[in-house]
Amino acid sequence: MIIESSSNAKVKYWKKLKEKKERDKEGLFLIEGDHLLNEALKTGLVKEIIASDEKFRVDNIPFYLVSDAILKNISNQVSGTNVIAVVKKIMEKPIKGNVCILDDIQDPGNLGAIIRSALAFDIKNIILSEKTVDLYNEKVLRASEGMLFHLNIIRTDIKDIILKLKNDNYKIYGTNVRDGISPSKITFDNKCAIIIGNEGKGMDQYLENYCDKLLNIPISQNCESLNASIAASIIFYEINRKEE
Amino acid sequence: MIIESSSNAKVKYWKKLKEKKERDKEGLFLIEGDHLLNEALKTGLVKEIIASDEKFRVDNIPFYLVSDAILKNISNQVSGTNVIAVVKKIMEKPIKGNVCILDDIQDPGNLGAIIRSALAFDIKNIILSEKTVDLYNEKVLRASEGMLFHLNIIRTDIKDIILKLKNDNYKIYGTNVRDGISPSKITFDNKCAIIIGNEGKGMDQYLENYCDKLLNIPISQNCESLNASIAASIIFYEINRKEE
Numbered sequence: 001m002i003i004e005s006s007s008n009a010k011v012k013y014w015k016k017l018k019e020k021k022e023r024d025k026e027g028l029f030l031i032e033g034d035h036l037l038n039e040a041l042k043t044g045l046v047k048e049i050i051a052s053d054e055k056f057r058v059d060n061i062p063f064y065l066v067s068d069a070i071l072k073n074i075s076n077q078v079s080g081t082n083v084i085a086v087v088k089k090i091m092e093k094p095i096k097g098n099v100c101i102l103d104d105i106q107d108p109g110n111l112g113a114i115i116r117s118a119l120a121f122d123i124k125n126i127i128l129s130e131k132t133v134d135l136y137n138e139k140v141l142r143a144s145e146g147m148l149f150h151l152n153i154i155r156t157d158i159k160d161i162i163l164k165l166k167n168d169n170y171k172i173y174g175t176n177v178r179d180g181i182s183p184s185k186i187t188f189d190n191k192c193a194i195i196i197g198n199e200g201k202g203m204d205q206y207l208e209n210y211c212d213k214l215l216n217i218p219i220s221q222n223c224e225s226l227n228a229s230i231a232a233s234i235i236f237y238e239i240n241r242k243e244e
Numbered sequence: 245m246i247i248e249s250s251s252n253a254k255v256k257y258w259k260k261l262k263e264k265k266e267r268d269k270e271g272l273f274l275i276e277g278d279h280l281l282n283e284a285l286k287t288g289l290v291k292e293i294i295a296s297d298e299k300f301r302v303d304n305i306p307f308y309l310v311s312d313a314i315l316k317n318i319s320n321q322v323s324g325t326n327v328i329a330v331v332k333k334i335m336e337k338p339i340k341g342n343v344c345i346l347d348d349i350q351d352p353g354n355l356g357a358i359i360r361s362a363l364a365f366d367i368k369n370i371i372l373s374e375k376t377v378d379l380y381n382e383k384v385l386r387a388s389e390g391m392l393f394h395l396n397i398i399r400t401d402i403k404d405i406i407l408k409l410k411n412d413n414y415k416i417y418g419t420n421v422r423d424g425i426s427p428s429k430i431t432f433d434n435k436c437a438i439i440i441g442n443e444g445k446g447m448d449q450y451l452e453n454y455c456d457k458l459l460n461i462p463i464s465q466n467c468e469s470l471n472a473s474i475a476a477s478i479i480f481y482e483i484n485r486k487e488e
Contacts, residue, residue: 234481
């Protein structure tokens with residue numbers, strides 16, 4: 001049976017998941033498109049699949065056939081999508097391996113890009129400060145290319161986690177746009193945590209007290225600063241390059 | 245006199261500049277916010293300033309005082325802006341210094357970020373293929389943080405420009421997500437041109453015939469590829485690091 005009415009209870013429920021409040025309450029979120037779905041299917045977190053084409057049906061996962069209009073109605077994208085899935089939020093796990101700590105990243109595209117680069121350069125854990133943009137925002141998911149499913153991502157108070165990491169012999173590397181050592185000139189510890197600051201204000205200054213070293217990527221005087229996701233990726237790249 | 249009517253001829257004219265067709269016809273574009281305005285003012289390209297506050301008035305540039313509602317009406321941003329300016333398109337100049345060639349970059353955020361990183365890492369020229377997203381798209385301008393005003397940006401057929409660059413003894417470095425040399429292992433020529441490919445398809449394969457070397461940034465097998473603006477920035481960073 002095809003769902004064709006926007007007053008259908010299921011349709012209403014799915015649309016509610018576009019709101020952060022509802023996602024938090026239900027512990028669920030929506031993903032769109034076959035690429036994100038394929039990444040999610042690797043994890044066992046997919047709860048329901050919604051599409052206007054039977055080809056998206058997957059064994060043992062509830063499947064809802066809907067009209068193209070309903071699919072577009074649920075979608076966050078102007079041009080619509082071919083498939084939507086309801087997915088359980090990823091589980092937080094104990095920290096093992098290198099860590100990136102995000103101090104109030106606001107732009108969803110930046111968070112998504114940092115997640116994608118973290119996986120690319122083997123940074124296995126991402127800590128989101130409490131004011132960092134919602135991980136399950138659709139722009140974050142899209143920019144991450146679904147790589148969030150393969151990382152350990154924890155939302156918590158970052159001061160607390162820094163103290164725990166220090167206790168566990170992690171070296172803490174802060175970032176500072178004015179003053180610091182070039183990441184190319186550093187021998188990174190084999191347990192390292194990198195703090196990336198907010199797009200406008202940079203890393204909160206009080207966090208400098210907890211840092212073993214401050215990093216600064218040398219750039220031209222004509223340019224004020226790098227984009228936060230690009231600065232993060234260059235540091236990840238340097239850590240990874242030196243481990244080669 | 246404050247402009248308060250959306251049927252005012254000037255208001256209609258400004259709003260038309262949100263369309264590419266009109267920007268191309270007039271050779272003008274709009275920028276929003278004091279940060280972009282400050283960057284534009286360094287260049288002498290600002291033609292008119294539009295604001296609801298006299299504090300944005302600048303000597304010798306026509307200034308239009310408008311109501312908050314009109315300013316919001318012209319703005320591309322949901323939350324509005326404090327100032328808008330009409331700016332003349334930047335001039336194309338002869339190529340001097342390192343070059344980045346963009347093969348059909350589609351995402352405006354990526355083009356903006358590449359421009360910002362190019363300036364940061366002293367890549368002085370950007371070549372846009374004919375199908376690359378419009379430089380004067382408001383999302384490009386925003387992501388560039390106004391750095392486009394400080395670069396030489398040329399839209400042209402990229403095969404033609406590659407042939408000209410080769411003739412001028414530039415080394416051409418292509419990018420390939422599967423196969424190539426790590427940029428950390430290369431001694432870059434002092435006249436180099438880097439080709440960055442489309443987000444989905446990568447660099448067009450026929451361009452490989454024109455490349456002196458193919459670059460590939462080593463990443464984890466778990467991750468398919470890097471974001472195009474991040475890959476570009478890491479290569480720029482490597483070129484710059486080696487020149488230090």
